[in-house]
Amino acid sequence: MTKILHPVLKILILCLVMLEMVVCMPGDQFKNWPVRTGPWVQPTRGEVWPKPKVQKSEEDFLALREKDFRFEIKSSEVHGECDIINEAIKRYHKRVFPPSASDTETNINQNNRRQRKRDSRRELKNDPKYKGYLEKVEIIMNNPQGCEKYPYMDMDEQYEVKVNAPDSPGTAQIIAFHVWGILRGMETFSQLVYASTQYGDALQFDGNLHSGYDTSSIEYLVNSTMVMDSPRFSHRGLLLDTSRHYIAKSVLKDNLDLMEMNKLNVFHWHMTDDPSFPYVSKKFPELSAKGAWHPTIAVYTQEDVADIIEYARMRGIRVVSEFDTPGHTQSFEPGHPGLLTECYDGDTKNGFLGPMNPTKKRVYAFVEELFEEITQVFPDKYVHLGGDEVDYKCWKSNPDISEFMNKWNLTGQYAKLESIYIKKLLDIISSFPTKNGYIVWQEVFDNGVKVKNDTIIHVWKGQWEWEMAKVTSSGLRAILSSPWYLNYINYGADWTKYYLADPMDFFGGAKQKELVLGGEACLWGEFVNSVNLIPRLWPRASAVAERLWSPASVRNTQEAKHRIQEMECRMIQRGYPAEPINGPGFCNVNWNA
């Protein structure tokens, strides 16, 4: 029996989900929600995305005032020396208090405002659940080794958040052993805070448009809460493709911000491919000078790459580079001719070029030099080596390759030819002292290349359940992308499909399951550029993020849709153009301001 759902059944389920979204009435839990109710997806308030492992919240709450609020580093080991935490404090102070749509409203009578303000304060204080102001969140990292510098595979992201705990009322704590947990905890804390208009008469519209709402009484609140959290998977990635279209550095940075908010921790940078070579190599500057879409305005210089890696580091995100070979390398040719296979029609060259020519020695010399540079420029201990979709047609047409294969008794065995290349590449990379291991696309495994035991196989094709079982049963580690090709767009709320896919949904024992490191959402660049990358990706990638962070049991789309709706609005309110994925609705943002 296969575990793959029949496509018709899938469509039926999707339709039911969508139908429900359109016609269902909101449940009781939203009765007190101060925005218009109706048959659309109501966002939650102050719920965390991705959902923490353990969370206990009370009805008691504290209020926060922007001017009288601070994060305070408690442990002396950290103080003043951990740039990651210091930067995070600046960042999260803003995120706790997102600019409210109402900040921009005008025409409110100032006296009236002040009068109502007093009223509202009185009402807040009259609420028996109100427990005072939260002025301080303590950051507690009791780790004598101090602050780690670079994020890495299996880094410790565990944390606790306590708000108004019985043993320290009126305060909050973010507790972790490592800086990575502190970062995740700060994000969680920032999401626990919500804007409320329940106190005062903020949403009591007086019928006169020109007086507007009195929004001065919006309160930022946080309920008494205890969170104990750590990720389910250590590799929670996102692939962006900067070759099919150039992606502006500002967009890459915005995307890193959003990855942090969604607790993703690997930016898989698919740097090069057939259409363009945007990386400015120190050793081979001609590659981008002649192979980029544009040699100065569509490239990433050494400084740009360092800047992106630093930006990611500050957010606890690894940057894993991929310079895909031996296929997907057409863009290498203009700046470094002669690496690729010349294709033939019969006895004559037809002008087309195929994958790199694995029979040429200069190919390996080049690859060694290029990757020596790359492995130094990208400090992560892992490098993604590609190895996917090698087209044998051109190799088959080339007489030099045929001769080589005859000579080595490989006649007709092109998968073996491919393996020769990959094996040599892996040996080259292994010889560099800076790297711990490598990731390759599943073809490398499928073609039977002998890889080192710590190689990670990146599963991306269909029937991934079988592939995951095969890879892990052979003792190799795996990451999954097959169900998460977000470049394939669909009409409607397709996030549920991504949400329900689980890398563990294959037949295998506990030992096999241990070898599943996580997965990556992929946004291939055929139809994505700087214009539409962020709205196309978010919040759809949020669905993948929760799958990879939260416990396997968190998979109820009826519950999740309200939280992902809050997450969508949260991203918009923080200034990132996430698109609407749940049908009609309104995030409290003033687009006309």
Next chain:
Amino acid sequence: MTKILHPVLKILILCLVMLEMVVCMPGDQFKNWPVRTGPWVQPTRGEVWPKPKVQKSEEDFLALREKDFRFEIKSSEVHGECDIINEAIKRYHKRVFPPSASDTETNINQNNRRQRKRDSRRELKNDPKYKGYLEKVEIIMNNPQGCEKYPYMDMDEQYEVKVNAPDSPGTAQIIAFHVWGILRGMETFSQLVYASTQYGDALQFDGNLHSGYDTSSIEYLVNSTMVMDSPRFSHRGLLLDTSRHYIAKSVLKDNLDLMEMNKLNVFHWHMTDDPSFPYVSKKFPELSAKGAWHPTIAVYTQEDVADIIEYARMRGIRVVSEFDTPGHTQSFEPGHPGLLTECYDGDTKNGFLGPMNPTKKRVYAFVEELFEEITQVFPDKYVHLGGDEVDYKCWKSNPDISEFMNKWNLTGQYAKLESIYIKKLLDIISSFPTKNGYIVWQEVFDNGVKVKNDTIIHVWKGQWEWEMAKVTSSGLRAILSSPWYLNYINYGADWTKYYLADPMDFFGGAKQKELVLGGEACLWGEFVNSVNLIPRLWPRASAVAERLWSPASVRNTQEAKHRIQEMECRMIQRGYPAEPINGPGFCNVNWNA
């Protein structure tokens, strides 16, 4: 035999088109193109979208300099009194010279730049096809009646553009009888101009990244050209839905800019629907106060509506309002309770509400008052009255409605009940002196409502070929939207599908075909808000725009793909976030600047 293409065949054709895009090599016509060539869709240079009826271009060309270029109104009748042309001159001066990516480049040695500049000028002047500078485009509108104020159905959009014509070398003319033709001609002229780097050494990269390109020698050129053009269809519309999500006024304006560039001339403003009522009525302010997503930041005030209509008027675009009734009216209830039908489960009300209750007199009194206001606020002679998707289930459950129907011998005939409502609504609208006619969704026709002869039927359902034949054979005019629901997104280059649909592709005689006024692209708002509206719509709507403007014979996607690629880049270069629709590529825009 039906003319509907078998779906499998359609998919096959689409695949072939996409395959071709990915693997084809560029044709000869692109050999001299100064950007990187490769197996991606090359944009044309200075080609017009939508394609004009008649165009004759020579290889001779003139050069334009931003400082020494102007539009000049020639005919004394127009001078100084036509705000539409005066505003257009300001707008198009910028569009003729879009900010070049290269403007932002730095690190170019200034002396070097000046030296090269001189070289380049010399080279330009050495080209035998170079015929001097174009300093003046004459706007000639020989119409003693002067400048019309509001665009209208069947307005005259015919124009001619002449550049370096034999009888007036070194100048250009835009000639039309009416201001609407002048506007279309200015757009066409602006698209004929292209940026060239062929003169001088601009794209001769010197291998040193820090010196960059010398881009000071980019020239704006325009070939000697004669265009005679007029639209195939008079109604070339675009529907936006501002109810399912609120759309910012700035986005509506950007969209009007893009409509103008694509020569679309009707903004169908689907203002209200079930989810929200964003229009601030003078007579019924409670409708938006209680029925909008937000009563102050998610509404269109009277001033906002007037502002949008004025913005559209300046671009020769009609604004046709739709306040859909009797279905799609849930958002009317909070601000004006009691119009809708109460639904029953057996003998008891179930709390749900259905369409407006056509048996209540107060419904008609309300509708008359509302539309009296609307028809004054929206000056267009046409109003769209909706009338689609009326769900009979709730009507069937309501005992008062059953009693009414029994009384009038209509038992069980709900389509007739619907007709009663629509007939009354049409009579009400007809009684207003300000309106010439109305547009209704096809159900009104399908349900056999007797409509006035000048009613326009808006065809939107499947099997539209039959419907178009039926509507026109009954002597009524029709506009088509069925194939152009752009909210339904697909992976890949889906614009070809929209491009190939033709409103005339149905069986019918010449008299019937004369009744086809055109069509509308629709972007329903379930999954569209201010964040993603523009990139989702453009350049996909450009495909519809060419279908509706250009002759029926212009339908070669292999030819069109290069022009729509230039149009995509043109929209981006002019500052509008059009998404990539043809696969990998690069528009010459510096996103990092």
